[in-house]
Amino acid sequence: MFILHCTDAAGMPVSLRYAPHSSALTNLDGTPVLATRQVAQQPAWEDAVRINPGQPGLKAANPSVLKIQLGLGCNYTCSYCNQSSQVESMAMTRTADAQAFLHDLDKWMEGAPSEIELWGGEPLLYFRKLQVLVPELDRRFPDAEISMVTNGSLLTQEILDFIAFYDIRITVSHDGPGQHLRGEDPFDDPIRSALLMALWRERRAENRMIFSSVLTPANSDPAAIRQWFVNRLDDESVVTSLEGIVATHDDKALAGPGVWSNAQYQRLRESIASSFETGEALRIPALVQKARGFLQSAMEGTPSTSMGQKCGMDRSDHVAVDLHSNVLTCHNTGANAEHGLGSALEMDAIRLTTSTHWSFRECCSHCPVLQLCGGSCMYLEGEQFAQSCENEYQFGMGVLDGALRRALGLKLETIEGDIRRPTRRKMIPIVARQ
Ligand code: SF4
Numbered sequence: 228m229f230i231l232h233c234t235d236a237a238g239m240p241v242s243l244r245y246a247p248h249s250s251a252l253t254n255l256d257g258t259p260v261l262a263t264r265q266v267a268q269q270p271a272w273e274d275a276v277r278i279n280p281g282q283p284g285l286k287a288a289n290p291s292v293l294k295i296q297l298g299l300g301c302n303y304t305c306s307y308c309n310q311s312s313q314v315e316s317m318a319m320t321r322t323a324d325a326q327a328f329l330h331d332l333d334k335w336m337e338g339a340p341s342e343i344e345l346w347g348g349e350p351l352l353y354f355r356k357l358q359v360l361v362p363e364l365d366r367r368f369p370d371a372e373i374s375m376v377t378n379g380s381l382l383t384q385e386i387l388d389f390i391a392f393y394d395i396r397i398t399v400s401h402d403g404p405g406q407h408l409r410g411e412d413p414f415d416d417p418i419r420s421a422l423l424m425a426l427w428r429e430r431r432a433e434n435r436m437i438f439s440s441v442l443t444p445a446n447s448d449p450a451a452i453r454q455w456f457v458n459r460l461d462d463e464s465v466v467t468s469l470e471g472i473v474a475t476h477d478d479k480a481l482a483g484p485g486v487w488s489n490a491q492y493q494r495l496r497e498s499i500a501s502s503f504e505t506g507e508a509l510r511i512p513a514l515v516q517k518a519r520g521f522l523q524s525a526m527e528g529t530p531s532t533s534m535g536q537k538c539g540m541d542r543s544d545h546v547a548v549d550l551h552s553n554v555l556t557c558h559n560t561g562a563n564a565e566h567g568l569g570s571a572l573e574m575d576a577i578r579l580t581t582s583t584h585w586s587f588r589e590c591c592s593h594c595p596v597l598q599l600c601g602g603s604c605m606y607l608e609g610e611q612f613a614q615s616c617e618n619e620y621q622f623g624m625g626v627l628d629g630a631l632r633r634a635l636g637l638k639l640e641t642i643e644g645d646i647r648r649p650t651r652r653k654m655i656p657i658v659a660r661q
């Protein structure tokens with residue numbers, strides 16, 4: 228149980244009680260703050276499966292979400308990439324393996340997935356593989372939503388036609404004003420820019436494309452990010468979202484853009500919270516989903532026991548495979564080390580031993596933004612987890628503050644309670660002598 232100390236529009240103090248495990252948000256006298264849903268309308272909560280290395284998760288042969296990793300190669304070298312530490316453990320695959328993958332899919336796959344995600348690396352580096360896979364996946368699973376995240380720098384007219392023909396939902400991963408942390412900006416190249424704009428014009432009509440950015444210390448204002456795309460595309464209707472806040476999957480991220488100063492965290496939280504007051508947050512799907520999810524959980528009394536991990540890869544019906552049909556912890560990992568869980572052809576033997584559900588982490592069980600976060604990355608440990616958790620915590624606090632501002636007109640000032648944070652390494656800035 229936490230006490231949320233807030234101020235109202237007149238600057239007067241208002242305090243609320245909030246229990247993230249029962250999602251009870253009440254006044255200090257125990258009366259609910261938000262209208263609670265009628266019991267008849269409440270969902271029947273099912274307990275999430277709580278995995279850890281000693282209690283491994285299983286994988287199903289009839290996944291609802293199938294993530295296909297084409298390879299971890301990329302033409303960019305983003306400074307905070309969450310895949311770069313995995314590239315050496317990737318099992319190499321060739322275009323011919325795409326055909327073998329489809330052949331094997333017949334042997335292990337039962338039913339039809341509702342979503343098929345095509346992942347790199349940069350998936351358009353593997354266009355020849357896509358030309359083998361997508362037509363056949365589309366034929367076998369006509370009702371499945373096929374989607375892809377790309378950096379948008381390798382488009383050609385042939386690729387545009389292919390995307391349109393198979394109606395692939397596209398997310399272009401681009402950091403807008405903070406793109407320099409990723410590498411070149413395809414908008415700076417006239418030919419690439421023209422193709423990206425053409426893709427946008429073709430896909431936007433059906434809401435089949437968004438731009439999505441990662442929050443970093445150099446790029447922490449979602450409203451400014453969206454405005455950058457509005458200016459660049461000369462289109463007020465542009466939809467931009469957030470992949471989330473930067474995580475620290477390796478030492479490079481821990482030595483650079485994964486680590487924020489207190490002042491940077493403060494700016495992040497205020498820019499997110501104030502974007503809910505101006506209404507700008509309502510145009511950014513990731514912020515809307517987080518805030519709506521929190522408010523909905525408070526109205527429905529969502530128990531934390533029903534919560535899996537934020538990315539869903541702890542679930543048995545979310546399956547990531549490479550083109551050798553190796554089952555992976557997730558699409559960001561390689562099969563030739565601990566994240567290779569075995570062959571999809573022997574799905575019953577797969578054990579997800581690499582990951583830890585949030586409920587086994589002390590900090591998550593004592594966290595006021597648990598319902599907004601969902602436990603950060605399930606396989607990170609040590610300093611990489613601690614820093615990623617801190618980033619998620621600050622992001623969650625900004626959204627929590629914003630949701631309270633928008634829904635209740637209250638500004639979150641401090642939180643009182645038994646908050647436990649993971650221990651982080653003390654970062655000491657090195658200043659060169661003059
Ligand atoms: S912010 Fe950190 S402690 Fe809180 S739920 Fe997320 S990972 Fe767990």
Ligand code: SF4
Pocket residue numbers: 309538539540556557558559603604605606
């Ligand atoms: S396990 Fe989930 S959060 Fe972690 S890298 Fe994979 S998809 Fe991302």
